[in-house]
Amino acid sequence: MSFDGLFTRAIVKELNDTLKSGRISRVNQPYPAEMIMVIRAHRHNYSLLISANPSYPRIQITNTPYKNPAVPSKFAMNMRKYLEGSLLEAVSQVDNDRIVKLTFSNLDELGDQEHLVMYVEIMARHSNISLVNEKTGKIIDTIKHVGSDQNRVRLLLPGATFRMPPKQDRVNPYLPNQGYTDLIKQTDDVNELAHGLQQYYQGFGRDSAHDLANRLLKSDDLPTTYHAFLKGFDYPDPVIVKTDRGKQRFNAFPPMGVAEDQLQHFDSLSELLDAYYTSKAEADRTKELAGQVLQVIHTELKKDKRKVKKLNQQLDDARKADYYRIRGEILTTYLNKLKPGMQTIELPNFYDNNQPLKITLSPELSPSRNAQKYFTRYDKLKTSVAYVNEQLKLTNAEIDYFQNILSQIDLAAPADVQEIKLELEEQGYIRQRSHSKKRRKIKVAKPEEFKTSSGKTVLVGKNNLQNDRLSFKIANKNDTWLHVKDIPGSHVVIRDPHPSEQDILEAAQLAAYFSKGRESDHVPVDYLPVKNLHKPNGAKPGFVTFRAQSTLRVTPKLLKK
Incomplete structure:
Protein backbone atom coordinates (compact mmCIF):
# COMPACT_ATOMS: atom_id res chain seq x y z
CA MET A 1 0.00 0.00 0.00
CA SER A 2 1.23 3.45 -0.81
CA PHE A 3 0.75 6.40 1.54
CA ASP A 4 -2.66 7.09 -0.03
CA GLY A 5 -5.68 8.94 1.34
CA LEU A 6 -6.95 5.87 3.20
CA PHE A 7 -3.62 5.27 4.95
CA THR A 8 -3.45 9.01 5.66
CA ARG A 9 -6.78 8.71 7.49
CA ALA A 10 -5.37 5.90 9.64
CA ILE A 11 -2.15 7.70 10.56
CA VAL A 12 -4.05 10.95 11.28
CA LYS A 13 -6.24 9.13 13.80
CA GLU A 14 -3.15 7.63 15.47
CA LEU A 15 -1.39 11.01 15.64
CA ASN A 16 -4.47 12.80 16.93
CA ASP A 17 -5.00 10.20 19.67
CA THR A 18 -1.34 10.36 20.71
CA LEU A 19 -0.34 14.00 20.27
CA LYS A 20 -3.48 16.12 20.68
CA SER A 21 -3.02 18.86 23.32
CA GLY A 22 0.72 18.27 23.39
CA ARG A 23 3.20 21.13 23.60
CA ILE A 24 5.96 21.61 21.03
CA SER A 25 9.28 21.76 22.86
CA ARG A 26 11.74 21.65 19.95
CA VAL A 27 11.74 21.96 16.17
CA ASN A 28 14.62 20.67 14.05
CA GLN A 29 15.34 20.22 10.37
CA PRO A 30 17.92 17.44 10.16
CA TYR A 31 17.54 17.01 6.38
CA ALA A 41 2.09 14.87 25.37
CA HIS A 42 0.69 12.63 28.10
CA ARG A 43 3.95 12.89 30.09
CA HIS A 44 6.00 11.58 27.20
CA ASN A 45 8.19 13.12 24.50
CA TYR A 46 7.34 12.13 20.92
CA SER A 47 9.36 12.96 17.81
CA LEU A 48 6.95 13.81 15.00
CA LEU A 49 8.64 13.36 11.63
CA ILE A 50 7.14 15.33 8.72
CA SER A 51 8.79 14.55 5.40
CA ALA A 52 8.36 16.26 2.04
CA ASN A 53 11.04 14.04 0.50
CA PRO A 54 9.79 13.26 -3.04
CA SER A 55 10.65 9.56 -2.66
CA TYR A 56 9.41 8.98 0.90
CA PRO A 57 6.88 11.68 1.87
CA ARG A 58 5.04 10.90 5.09
CA ILE A 59 4.05 12.00 8.59
CA GLN A 60 4.66 9.74 11.58
CA ILE A 61 6.06 9.45 15.09
CA THR A 62 9.64 8.19 14.78
CA LYS A 67 21.66 14.51 13.75
CA ASN A 68 21.10 18.20 13.14
CA PRO A 69 23.29 20.19 10.75
CA ALA A 70 25.83 22.57 12.24
CA VAL A 71 23.85 25.61 11.07
CA PRO A 72 20.01 25.56 11.14
CA SER A 73 18.19 26.54 7.96
CA LYS A 74 16.02 29.65 7.65
CA PHE A 75 12.94 27.41 7.55
CA ALA A 76 13.98 25.72 10.80
CA MET A 77 14.52 29.09 12.47
CA ASN A 78 11.06 30.27 11.39
CA MET A 79 9.43 27.08 12.67
CA ARG A 80 11.18 27.51 16.01
CA LYS A 81 10.08 31.11 16.23
CA TYR A 82 6.40 30.38 15.63
CA LEU A 83 5.90 26.84 16.95
CA GLU A 84 8.15 26.21 19.95
CA GLY A 85 6.01 26.49 23.08
CA SER A 86 2.71 26.24 21.16
CA LEU A 87 -0.03 23.67 21.73
CA LEU A 88 -1.08 21.15 19.10
CA GLU A 89 -4.85 21.50 19.15
CA ALA A 90 -5.70 18.86 16.56
CA VAL A 91 -4.46 16.70 13.69
CA SER A 92 -6.99 16.26 10.88
CA GLN A 93 -7.29 15.20 7.26
CA VAL A 94 -8.64 17.29 4.38
CA ASP A 95 -11.48 15.15 2.95
CA ASN A 96 -9.94 11.77 2.08
CA ASP A 97 -6.95 13.36 0.41
CA ARG A 98 -3.24 13.07 1.22
CA ILE A 99 -3.29 16.41 3.04
CA VAL A 100 -2.83 16.55 6.81
CA LYS A 101 -3.77 19.64 8.77
CA LEU A 102 -2.10 20.40 12.11
CA THR A 103 -3.67 23.22 14.13
CA PHE A 104 -1.56 25.08 16.73
CA SER A 105 -2.35 27.79 19.26
CA ASN A 106 0.23 30.16 20.66
CA LEU A 107 0.74 33.69 21.92
CA ASP A 108 2.12 36.22 19.45
CA GLU A 109 4.70 38.91 20.27
CA LEU A 110 1.97 41.12 21.77
CA GLY A 111 0.64 38.34 23.98
CA HIS A 126 4.80 17.90 -5.13
CA ILE A 139 1.98 31.68 4.37
CA ILE A 140 4.63 32.14 7.05
CA ASP A 141 7.06 29.74 5.37
CA THR A 142 7.25 26.52 3.34
CA ILE A 143 9.94 23.87 3.32
CA LYS A 144 9.96 24.06 -0.50
CA HIS A 145 9.41 27.43 -2.14
CA VAL A 146 7.31 27.28 -5.32
CA GLY A 147 7.40 30.48 -7.38
CA SER A 148 5.36 31.65 -10.34
CA ASP A 149 7.91 30.21 -12.75
CA GLN A 150 7.08 26.75 -11.40
CA ASN A 151 3.35 27.12 -10.79
CA ARG A 152 1.38 30.12 -12.07
CA VAL A 153 -1.79 29.18 -10.19
CA ARG A 154 -0.48 28.29 -6.75
CA LEU A 155 2.36 30.23 -5.14
CA LEU A 156 3.97 28.63 -2.10
CA LEU A 157 6.12 31.49 -0.85
CA PRO A 158 6.32 33.41 2.44
CA GLY A 159 3.71 36.18 2.40
CA ALA A 160 1.57 34.63 -0.35
CA THR A 161 -2.04 33.61 0.29
CA PHE A 162 -2.26 29.88 0.86
CA ARG A 163 -4.43 27.99 -1.59
CA MET A 164 -5.29 24.32 -1.42
CA PRO A 165 -4.15 22.07 -4.28
CA PRO A 166 -6.67 21.72 -7.13
CA LYS A 167 -9.44 19.38 -6.04
CA GLN A 168 -10.03 16.25 -8.11
CA ASP A 169 -13.54 15.41 -9.21
CA ARG A 170 -13.82 12.25 -7.14
CA VAL A 171 -16.12 11.05 -4.36
CA ASN A 172 -15.08 10.89 -0.73
CA PRO A 173 -15.61 7.18 0.02
CA TYR A 174 -16.70 7.93 3.60
CA LEU A 175 -19.71 9.95 2.38
CA PRO A 176 -22.95 8.10 1.52
CA ASN A 177 -22.71 6.69 -2.02
CA GLN A 178 -23.53 3.67 -4.17
CA GLY A 179 -20.62 4.01 -6.59
CA TYR A 180 -19.14 0.61 -5.78
CA THR A 181 -22.39 -1.19 -6.68
CA ASP A 182 -22.52 0.53 -10.05
CA LEU A 183 -18.88 -0.32 -10.75
CA ILE A 184 -19.23 -4.00 -9.89
CA LYS A 185 -22.15 -4.33 -12.33
CA GLN A 186 -19.83 -3.27 -15.15
CA THR A 187 -17.10 -5.88 -14.67
CA ASP A 188 -16.10 -9.02 -12.81
CA ASP A 189 -12.38 -8.54 -13.50
CA VAL A 190 -10.45 -7.56 -10.38
CA ASN A 191 -7.97 -5.30 -12.20
CA LEU A 212 -11.27 -3.72 -1.96
CA ALA A 213 -11.98 -5.05 -5.46
CA ASN A 214 -11.00 -8.55 -4.30
CA ARG A 215 -13.29 -8.31 -1.28
CA LEU A 216 -16.25 -6.97 -3.27
CA LEU A 217 -16.02 -9.64 -5.99
CA LYS A 218 -16.10 -12.41 -3.35
CA SER A 219 -18.83 -10.83 -1.20
CA ASP A 220 -22.51 -11.65 -0.93
CA ASP A 221 -23.20 -8.42 0.98
CA LEU A 230 -13.27 1.53 5.25
CA LYS A 231 -13.74 1.00 8.98
CA GLY A 232 -10.52 -1.03 9.04
CA PHE A 233 -8.56 2.19 8.66
CA ASP A 234 -10.02 3.53 11.90
CA TYR A 235 -8.90 0.38 13.78
CA PRO A 236 -5.68 -0.65 12.02
CA ASP A 237 -3.62 -3.80 12.43
CA PRO A 238 -0.36 -2.55 10.84
CA VAL A 239 1.56 -5.11 8.78
CA ILE A 240 4.42 -5.34 6.31
CA VAL A 241 3.62 -7.81 3.55
CA LYS A 242 6.55 -9.80 2.15
CA THR A 243 5.98 -10.89 -1.44
CA ASP A 244 7.32 -14.05 -3.09
CA ARG A 245 9.91 -12.00 -4.97
CA GLY A 246 11.40 -10.64 -1.74
CA LYS A 247 9.80 -7.20 -2.04
CA GLN A 248 7.82 -5.53 0.75
CA ARG A 249 4.81 -3.28 1.05
CA PHE A 250 3.02 -1.88 4.08
CA ASN A 251 -0.70 -2.01 4.89
CA ALA A 252 -2.92 -0.57 7.60
CA PHE A 253 -4.35 -4.09 8.05
CA PRO A 254 -3.73 -7.50 6.42
CA PRO A 255 -4.95 -7.58 2.82
CA MET A 256 -7.28 -10.32 1.70
CA GLY A 257 -5.72 -13.61 0.59
CA VAL A 258 -2.27 -13.11 2.14
CA ALA A 259 -0.89 -15.96 4.29
CA ASP A 274 9.96 3.30 10.87
CA ALA A 275 10.63 -0.34 10.00
CA TYR A 276 9.68 0.10 6.35
CA TYR A 277 11.27 3.46 5.58
CA THR A 278 14.33 3.73 7.84
CA SER A 279 16.84 1.92 5.61
CA LYS A 280 15.32 3.32 2.38
CA ALA A 281 15.14 6.88 3.69
CA GLU A 282 18.61 6.71 5.25
CA ALA A 283 20.12 5.75 1.90
CA ASP A 284 18.23 8.55 0.18
CA ARG A 285 19.22 11.10 2.83
CA THR A 286 22.83 10.00 2.56
CA LYS A 287 22.84 10.53 -1.22
CA GLU A 288 21.16 13.91 -0.75
CA LEU A 289 23.72 15.06 1.83
CA ALA A 290 26.59 13.47 -0.10
CA GLY A 291 25.82 15.41 -3.28
CA GLN A 292 28.64 17.94 -2.85
CA VAL A 293 31.04 15.31 -1.55
CA LEU A 294 30.38 12.99 -4.50
CA GLN A 295 30.77 15.84 -6.97
CA VAL A 296 34.16 16.77 -5.48
CA ILE A 297 35.34 13.16 -5.43
CA HIS A 298 34.28 12.44 -9.01
CA THR A 299 35.95 15.66 -10.19
CA GLU A 300 39.21 14.81 -8.40
CA LEU A 301 39.12 11.22 -9.65
CA LYS A 302 38.66 12.43 -13.22
CA LYS A 303 41.66 14.76 -12.85
CA ASP A 304 43.79 12.03 -11.27
CA LYS A 305 42.96 9.49 -13.98
CA ARG A 306 43.91 12.00 -16.68
CA LYS A 307 47.14 12.67 -14.78
CA VAL A 308 47.95 8.94 -14.55
CA LYS A 309 47.43 8.59 -18.29
CA LYS A 310 49.77 11.51 -18.95
CA LEU A 311 52.41 10.19 -16.52
CA ARG A 325 71.56 8.31 -26.72
CA ILE A 326 72.45 5.95 -29.58
CA ARG A 327 71.95 8.69 -32.19
CA GLY A 328 73.97 11.17 -30.14
CA GLU A 329 76.90 8.73 -29.80
CA LYS A 358 69.13 7.21 -40.88
CA ILE A 359 69.34 10.16 -38.42
CA THR A 360 67.32 13.36 -38.65
CA LEU A 361 69.29 16.61 -38.29
CA SER A 362 68.40 20.26 -37.74
CA PRO A 363 69.95 22.13 -40.70
CA GLU A 364 70.27 25.38 -38.76
CA LEU A 365 72.52 23.73 -36.11
CA SER A 366 76.22 22.88 -36.34
CA PRO A 367 77.28 19.19 -36.40
CA SER A 368 78.32 19.23 -32.73
CA ARG A 369 75.11 20.99 -31.70
CA ASN A 370 73.06 18.34 -33.51
CA ALA A 371 74.80 15.61 -31.52
CA GLN A 372 74.35 17.58 -28.27
CA LYS A 373 70.65 17.98 -29.02
CA TYR A 374 70.17 14.19 -28.89
CA PHE A 375 72.17 13.90 -25.64
CA THR A 376 70.11 16.72 -24.05
CA ARG A 377 66.87 14.93 -24.92
CA TYR A 378 68.29 11.67 -23.53
CA ASP A 379 69.35 13.31 -20.22
CA LYS A 380 65.97 14.99 -19.80
CA LEU A 381 64.07 11.73 -20.24
CA ASP A 400 42.81 4.73 -3.79
CA TYR A 401 41.94 7.33 -1.14
CA PHE A 402 38.93 8.60 -3.10
CA GLN A 403 37.84 5.07 -4.02
CA ASN A 404 37.91 4.28 -0.29
CA ILE A 405 35.67 7.27 0.46
CA LEU A 406 33.21 6.21 -2.28
CA SER A 407 33.09 2.78 -0.66
CA GLN A 408 32.40 4.40 2.73
CA ILE A 409 29.56 6.50 1.31
CA ASP A 410 27.85 3.33 0.01
CA LEU A 411 27.35 2.19 3.63
CA ALA A 412 27.29 5.62 5.31
CA ALA A 413 24.58 7.12 7.47
CA PRO A 414 23.85 10.85 7.12
CA ALA A 415 26.03 11.62 10.17
CA ASP A 416 28.94 9.76 8.55
CA VAL A 417 28.63 11.96 5.45
CA GLN A 418 29.08 15.07 7.61
CA GLU A 419 32.34 13.63 8.93
CA ILE A 420 33.51 12.68 5.43
CA LYS A 421 32.80 16.24 4.31
CA LEU A 422 34.78 17.59 7.29
CA GLU A 423 37.68 15.31 6.37
CA LEU A 424 37.70 16.60 2.76
CA GLU A 425 37.62 20.18 4.07
CA GLU A 426 40.63 19.47 6.30
CA GLN A 427 42.44 17.90 3.33
CA GLY A 428 41.73 21.00 1.22
CA TYR A 429 39.45 19.35 -1.34
CA ILE A 430 36.37 21.30 -0.20
CA ARG A 431 36.64 25.00 0.55
CA GLN A 432 35.85 25.84 4.16
CA ARG A 433 33.56 28.67 5.13
CA SER A 434 34.96 32.10 5.83
CA HIS A 435 37.18 32.12 8.93
CA SER A 436 35.55 35.38 9.99
CA LYS A 437 32.52 33.36 11.09
CA LYS A 438 32.84 31.07 14.05
CA ARG A 439 32.64 27.55 12.72
CA ARG A 440 31.19 24.79 14.85
CA LYS A 441 33.51 21.79 14.90
CA ILE A 442 31.87 18.47 14.10
CA LYS A 443 32.52 15.91 16.80
CA VAL A 444 33.66 12.59 15.35
CA ALA A 445 31.07 9.92 16.10
CA LYS A 446 31.91 6.70 17.89
CA PRO A 447 32.70 3.65 15.75
CA GLU A 448 29.83 1.24 15.18
CA GLU A 449 29.68 -1.64 17.66
CA PHE A 450 28.89 -5.31 16.94
CA LYS A 451 29.04 -8.58 18.88
CA THR A 452 30.52 -11.92 17.89
CA SER A 453 28.62 -15.12 18.67
CA SER A 454 30.76 -15.49 21.81
CA GLY A 455 29.87 -11.98 22.96
CA LYS A 456 33.18 -10.26 22.09
CA THR A 457 32.89 -6.57 21.13
CA VAL A 458 33.92 -5.63 17.59
CA LEU A 459 34.25 -1.96 16.61
CA VAL A 460 34.05 -0.69 13.01
CA GLY A 461 35.10 2.73 11.71
CA LYS A 462 32.56 4.03 9.16
CA ASN A 463 34.85 6.72 7.69
CA ASN A 464 38.52 7.72 7.76
CA LEU A 465 38.22 10.03 10.79
CA GLN A 466 36.56 7.22 12.72
CA ASN A 467 39.18 4.77 11.44
CA ASP A 468 42.05 6.91 12.78
CA ARG A 469 40.30 7.47 16.09
CA LEU A 470 39.52 3.75 16.46
CA SER A 471 43.01 2.49 15.56
CA PHE A 472 45.12 5.04 17.47
CA LYS A 473 42.90 6.42 20.26
CA ILE A 474 40.28 3.83 21.22
CA ALA A 475 41.97 0.47 20.59
CA ASN A 476 44.43 -0.99 23.11
CA LYS A 477 47.81 -2.10 21.79
CA ASN A 478 46.99 -5.79 22.36
CA ASP A 479 43.58 -5.67 20.67
CA THR A 480 43.28 -7.38 17.27
CA TRP A 481 43.07 -5.14 14.19
CA LEU A 482 41.58 -6.26 10.85
CA HIS A 483 41.37 -4.81 7.35
CA VAL A 484 40.68 -6.21 3.90
CA LYS A 485 43.85 -6.86 1.92
CA ASP A 486 44.81 -4.36 -0.80
CA ILE A 487 41.32 -2.86 -1.29
CA PRO A 488 39.45 0.04 0.40
CA GLY A 489 37.65 -0.82 3.62
CA SER A 490 36.97 0.03 7.25
CA HIS A 491 39.29 -0.48 10.20
CA VAL A 492 37.91 -3.22 12.46
CA VAL A 493 39.05 -3.95 16.03
CA ILE A 494 38.26 -6.91 18.30
CA ARG A 495 38.34 -5.62 21.88
CA ASP A 496 40.16 -8.67 23.19
CA PRO A 497 43.90 -9.53 23.32
CA HIS A 498 43.25 -13.25 22.80
CA PRO A 499 40.27 -13.73 20.48
CA SER A 500 39.30 -17.22 19.39
CA GLU A 501 39.56 -18.37 15.78
CA GLN A 502 35.78 -18.04 15.51
CA ASP A 503 35.93 -14.46 16.81
CA ILE A 504 38.59 -13.59 14.22
CA LEU A 505 36.56 -15.27 11.46
CA GLU A 506 33.39 -13.34 12.33
CA ALA A 507 35.26 -10.03 12.66
CA ALA A 508 36.94 -10.69 9.30
CA GLN A 509 33.53 -11.30 7.72
CA LEU A 510 32.47 -7.94 9.14
CA ALA A 511 35.61 -6.25 7.77
CA ALA A 512 34.84 -7.72 4.34
CA TYR A 513 31.25 -6.47 4.55
CA PHE A 514 32.43 -2.90 5.28
CA HIS A 534 52.00 2.66 12.22
CA LYS A 535 50.76 5.91 10.70
CA PRO A 536 53.41 7.70 8.59
CA ASN A 537 53.86 11.42 9.14
CA GLY A 538 51.71 13.45 6.78
CA ALA A 539 49.64 10.45 5.67
CA LYS A 540 46.01 10.99 4.74
CA PRO A 541 43.25 10.04 7.23
CA GLY A 542 42.70 6.29 7.37
CA PHE A 543 46.11 5.37 5.91
CA VAL A 544 48.31 3.03 7.98
CA THR A 545 51.23 0.68 7.51
CA PHE A 546 51.67 -2.57 9.42
CA ARG A 547 53.83 -5.68 9.80
CA ALA A 548 53.62 -9.32 10.94
CA GLN A 549 50.06 -9.79 9.71
CA SER A 550 48.17 -13.02 9.07
CA THR A 551 45.60 -13.40 6.30
CA LEU A 552 42.41 -15.41 5.85
CA ARG A 553 39.72 -15.50 3.17
CA VAL A 554 36.09 -14.98 4.13
CA THR A 555 32.63 -14.30 2.73
CA PRO A 556 31.28 -10.86 3.80
CA LYS A 557 28.65 -11.01 6.54
CA LEU A 558 27.04 -8.48 8.88
CA LEU A 559 27.07 -9.31 12.60
CA LYS A 560 24.37 -8.55 15.14
CA LYS A 561 24.67 -5.38 17.20
Missing part, protein backbone atom coordinates in the same frame (compact mmCIF):
# COMPACT_ATOMS: atom_id res chain seq x y z
CA PRO A 32 16.64 19.45 3.58
CA ALA A 33 13.07 18.20 2.99
CA GLU A 34 12.26 16.92 6.49
CA MET A 35 11.47 18.39 9.86
CA ILE A 36 11.03 16.91 13.32
CA MET A 37 8.92 18.38 16.10
CA VAL A 38 9.45 17.10 19.63
CA ILE A 39 6.03 17.16 21.29
CA ARG A 40 5.44 16.66 24.99
CA ASN A 63 12.16 6.57 17.09
CA THR A 64 14.95 6.75 14.53
CA PRO A 65 17.81 8.95 15.80
CA TYR A 66 18.89 11.92 13.72
CA ASP A 112 -2.53 37.79 21.93
CA GLN A 113 -3.86 34.34 21.10
CA GLU A 114 -2.68 33.22 17.67
CA HIS A 115 -3.80 30.20 15.65
CA LEU A 116 -1.46 28.65 13.09
CA VAL A 117 -2.13 25.84 10.66
CA MET A 118 0.44 23.55 9.12
CA TYR A 119 -0.56 21.83 5.88
CA VAL A 120 1.38 18.67 5.08
CA GLU A 121 0.91 17.61 1.46
CA ILE A 122 2.00 14.00 0.87
CA MET A 123 2.14 14.04 -2.93
CA ALA A 124 5.43 12.59 -4.22
CA ARG A 125 7.50 15.31 -5.93
CA SER A 127 5.02 17.17 -1.39
CA ASN A 128 5.40 20.22 0.81
CA ILE A 129 5.04 21.60 4.33
CA SER A 130 3.43 25.02 4.75
CA LEU A 131 2.88 27.00 7.95
CA VAL A 132 -0.05 29.42 7.58
CA ASN A 133 -1.55 32.15 9.77
CA GLU A 134 -5.15 30.96 10.14
CA LYS A 135 -6.57 34.48 10.54
CA THR A 136 -4.92 36.11 7.52
CA GLY A 137 -4.46 33.01 5.36
CA LYS A 138 -0.90 34.15 4.62
CA GLU A 192 -10.69 -3.43 -14.09
CA LEU A 193 -12.74 -3.01 -10.90
CA ALA A 194 -9.68 -1.77 -8.99
CA HIS A 195 -9.01 0.79 -11.73
CA GLY A 196 -12.65 1.90 -11.61
CA LEU A 197 -12.50 2.34 -7.83
CA GLN A 198 -9.38 4.49 -8.15
CA GLN A 199 -11.02 6.70 -10.76
CA TYR A 200 -14.31 7.07 -8.86
CA TYR A 201 -13.15 7.47 -5.25
CA GLN A 202 -10.84 9.98 -3.63
CA GLY A 203 -7.67 8.73 -1.91
CA PHE A 204 -7.47 5.18 -3.26
CA GLY A 205 -3.97 3.94 -4.09
CA ARG A 206 -3.46 0.94 -6.36
CA ASP A 207 -3.03 -1.59 -3.53
CA SER A 208 -6.05 -0.29 -1.59
CA ALA A 209 -8.24 -0.40 -4.69
CA HIS A 210 -7.06 -3.92 -5.56
CA ASP A 211 -7.73 -5.19 -2.02
CA LEU A 222 -21.59 -5.50 -0.85
CA PRO A 223 -22.52 -2.65 1.59
CA THR A 224 -21.27 -4.59 4.62
CA THR A 225 -18.00 -5.50 2.87
CA TYR A 226 -17.47 -1.93 1.62
CA HIS A 227 -18.07 -0.27 4.99
CA ALA A 228 -16.05 -2.91 6.89
CA PHE A 229 -13.10 -2.23 4.61
CA GLU A 260 0.11 -15.21 7.87
CA ASP A 261 3.73 -16.24 7.28
CA GLN A 262 4.01 -13.37 4.78
CA LEU A 263 2.99 -10.79 7.38
CA GLN A 264 5.03 -8.88 9.95
CA HIS A 265 2.79 -7.21 12.54
CA PHE A 266 3.47 -3.95 14.40
CA ASP A 267 1.92 -2.26 17.41
CA SER A 268 1.41 1.07 15.64
CA LEU A 269 1.44 2.60 12.18
CA SER A 270 4.42 4.76 13.15
CA GLU A 271 6.46 1.71 14.16
CA LEU A 272 5.49 0.14 10.85
CA LEU A 273 6.69 3.20 8.91
CA ASN A 312 52.31 6.73 -18.09
CA GLN A 313 52.84 8.34 -21.47
CA GLN A 314 55.88 10.15 -20.07
CA LEU A 315 57.23 6.82 -18.77
CA ASP A 316 56.73 5.28 -22.20
CA ASP A 317 58.69 8.18 -23.68
CA ALA A 318 61.43 7.71 -21.07
CA ARG A 319 61.77 4.05 -22.01
CA LYS A 320 62.76 5.30 -25.46
CA ALA A 321 65.63 7.37 -24.04
CA ASP A 322 68.22 5.04 -25.58
CA TYR A 323 66.84 6.04 -28.98
CA TYR A 324 68.35 9.50 -28.44
CA ILE A 330 76.87 7.79 -33.51
CA LEU A 331 76.81 11.46 -34.51
CA THR A 332 79.72 12.19 -32.16
CA THR A 333 81.72 9.27 -33.58
CA TYR A 334 81.19 10.35 -37.21
CA LEU A 335 81.15 14.09 -36.54
CA ASN A 336 83.56 14.71 -39.45
CA LYS A 337 81.02 13.37 -41.94
CA LEU A 338 78.38 15.95 -40.97
CA LYS A 339 78.13 19.06 -43.13
CA PRO A 340 76.31 22.31 -42.23
CA GLY A 341 72.77 22.50 -43.62
CA MET A 342 72.20 18.72 -43.75
CA GLN A 343 68.66 17.53 -42.87
CA THR A 344 69.41 13.79 -42.65
CA ILE A 345 72.42 11.52 -42.70
CA GLU A 346 72.86 7.75 -42.94
CA LEU A 347 75.65 6.34 -40.72
CA PRO A 348 76.72 2.84 -39.56
CA ASN A 349 75.02 1.75 -36.32
CA PHE A 350 77.76 0.05 -34.31
CA TYR A 351 75.09 -1.14 -31.86
CA ASP A 352 73.47 -3.19 -34.67
CA ASN A 353 76.29 -4.79 -36.69
CA ASN A 354 76.96 -1.49 -38.44
CA GLN A 355 73.61 -1.56 -40.18
CA PRO A 356 72.87 1.83 -41.81
CA LEU A 357 70.89 4.16 -39.52
CA LYS A 382 66.34 9.76 -17.89
CA THR A 383 66.15 12.34 -15.10
CA SER A 384 62.34 12.52 -15.44
CA VAL A 385 61.84 8.83 -14.63
CA ALA A 386 62.32 9.15 -10.87
CA TYR A 387 60.06 12.22 -10.70
CA VAL A 388 57.36 10.62 -12.87
CA ASN A 389 57.39 7.41 -10.83
CA GLU A 390 57.03 9.41 -7.61
CA GLN A 391 54.14 11.42 -9.06
CA LEU A 392 52.52 8.24 -10.31
CA LYS A 393 52.78 6.70 -6.87
CA LEU A 394 51.21 9.77 -5.21
CA THR A 395 48.43 10.02 -7.80
CA ASN A 396 47.52 6.33 -7.54
CA ALA A 397 47.49 6.67 -3.74
CA GLU A 398 45.06 9.58 -4.08
CA ILE A 399 42.85 7.53 -6.41
CA SER A 515 34.73 -2.85 2.26
CA LYS A 516 34.68 -2.46 -1.50
CA GLY A 517 34.75 -6.26 -1.77
CA ARG A 518 31.41 -6.79 -0.05
CA GLU A 519 29.89 -8.31 -3.21
CA SER A 520 32.64 -10.95 -3.52
CA ASP A 521 32.52 -14.48 -2.11
CA HIS A 522 36.18 -14.79 -1.07
CA VAL A 523 37.74 -11.63 0.36
CA PRO A 524 41.28 -11.69 1.85
CA VAL A 525 41.46 -10.00 5.27
CA ASP A 526 44.65 -9.18 7.18
CA TYR A 527 44.70 -9.29 10.98
CA LEU A 528 47.37 -8.39 13.52
CA PRO A 529 47.83 -6.82 16.98
CA VAL A 530 47.14 -3.08 17.10
CA LYS A 531 50.71 -2.48 18.35
CA ASN A 532 51.99 -3.47 14.89
CA LEU A 533 50.20 -0.52 13.27
